[in-house]
């Protein structure tokens with residue numbers, strides 16, 4: 138668990154998060170019909186290194202790339218490949234981790250490739266909304282499961298399924314730290330949130346079943362029914378009145 142109170146440490150983690158924010162601003166214009174997921178990864182890794190930072194995912198438990206690029210039915214942990222080409226109408230989640238000045242940040246967005254279906258659009262919008270509702274609950278005095286409940290409530294309301302195989306997490310000095318931040322649960326349970334606690338909140342929603350399978354590469358997590366999945370994530374600092382979004 139990392140709790141930042143020192144002003145210099147807060148500045149350092151802000152710097153780490155800013156790199157990811159800029160990455161998303163940069164790649165939104167590059168994600169288009171014909172780009173491979175390996176090309177997205179290459180662009181992102183180059184940017185991270187140019188900023189004097191390290192791609193936190195590369196080598197993490199043997200993961201081979203700087204980003205997870207997860208199109209359509211891929212929930213998370215898609216391995217970038219020159220053979221996976223994005224096409225008009227696809228959605229694609231890009232998950233990035235950065236280490237800068239000894240501080241880790243982690244974030245994801247689901248992008249659309251050109252014009253997407255109404256159904257895909259509703260999925261993406263709801264998952265994004267769930268992230269912002271989860272972040273609203275990340276205030277001192279609340280408990281971890283207040284975030285979980287806020288996220289799950291959006292899934293329920295929108296008739297979508299929150300993935301339960303993967304959870305959000307503490308972050309800061311390491312990429313993955315305690316506590317776990319599930320995307321479902323009754324409110325008022327778990328750790329009491331403290332000002333300065335660093336959390337990565339990351340709802341993943343599916344259109345069909347919430348069940349997930351892992352492909353033989355050992356990483357790529359796909360929906361069991363092949364239906365679409367979306368993923369949004371931000372690293373935040375728990376605040377007194379509201380959380381600060383770093384990414």
Ligand code: MG
Nearest residue numbers: 243337339370
């Ligand atoms: Mg994460």
